[in-house]
Amino acid sequence: DSGVTQTPKHLITATGQRVTLRCSPRSGDLSVYWYQQSLDQGLQFLIQYYNGEERAKGNILERFSAQQFPDLHSELNLSSLELGDSALYFCASSVETSGETQYFGPGTRLLVL
Amino acid sequence: AQSVAQPEDQVNVAEGNPLTVKCTYSVSGNPYLFWYVQYPNRGLQFLLKYITGDNLVKGSYGFEAEFNKSQTSFHLKKPSALVSDSALYFCAVTPGQAAGNKLTFGGGTRVLVKP
Numbered sequence: 001d002s003g004v005t006q007t008p009k010h011l012i013t014a015t016g017q018r019v020t021l022r023c024s025p026r027s028g029d030l031s032v033y034w035y036q037q038s039l040d041q042g043l044q045f046l047i048q049y050y051n052g053e054e055r056a057k058g059n060i061l062e063r064f065s066a067q068q069f070p071d072l073h074s075e076l077n078l079s080s081l082e083l084g085d086s087a088l089y090f091c092a093s094s095v096e097t098s099g100e101t102q103y104f105g106p107g108t109r110l111l112v113l
Numbered sequence: 114a115q116s117v118a119q120p121e122d123q124v125n126v127a128e129g130n131p132l133t134v135k136c137t138y139s140v141s142g143n144p145y146l147f148w149y150v151q152y153p154n155r156g157l158q159f160l161l162k163y164i165t166g167d168n169l170v171k172g173s174y175g176f177e178a179e180f181n182k183s184q185t186s187f188h189l190k191k192p193s194a195l196v197s198d199s200a201l202y203f204c205a206v207t208p209g210q211a212a213g214n215k216l217t218f219g220g221g222t223r224v225l226v227k228p
Contacts, residue, residue, distance in 0.1 A: 043203065043218040056215050090156060098214050099145045099164045104157040
């Protein structure tokens with residue numbers, strides 16, 4: 001168990017809908033990262049937050065957004081969902097210092113029908 | 114831009130034999146390199162990392178990896194594979210100090226250890 005928790009574990013929804021994925025980092029970690037794992041794109045970095053502020057952005061669609069709250073948990077919001085958004089979404093956390101290990105949660109499996 | 118290549122989609126090895134999973138990278142500057150393992154329906158588990166220092170890095174579950182700067186490689190090794198090592202292995206890189214901490218992953222290598 002990495003200490004990173006994600007809810008829900010599974011999510012089934014329809015095209016055009018909006019969902020929210022939640023992540024709680026390990027105790028003491030200030031940085032949260034979101035990654036998407038899909039069969040065609042592999043594992044891709046989406047976005048990073050550090051202590052409530054956006055720190056880095058990757059291949060995140062405009063339909064997706066995230067935030068980190070004062071208690072350091074983070075939410076990834078996915079809207080106007082498309083079939084191609086079906087994937088496994090991982091959250092990871094670390095101490096901010098460059099080179100620090102990122103510890104991953106168990107992921108949320110999203111299926112868009 | 115940084116990139117990671119894992120040239121083998123799958124590696125088959127008999128239990129008790131040495132296991133090697135290959136990884137090469139492309140990044141400017143001095144990279145930080147990582148190996149993660151993913152078991153079915155589980156998240157990624159950290160195995161080991163190279164930041165600086167000794168080129169041979171020892172990690173969890175008997176795994177080790179050797180950093181080779183001239184060949185830009187970071188191959189994962191285990192002297193004697195177990196059936197329980199069967200999983201999906203990912204190599205990843207970050208661009209190094211002061212350049213952010215986002216991980217760029219290779220495509221993954223599936224390891225199958227046969228009894």
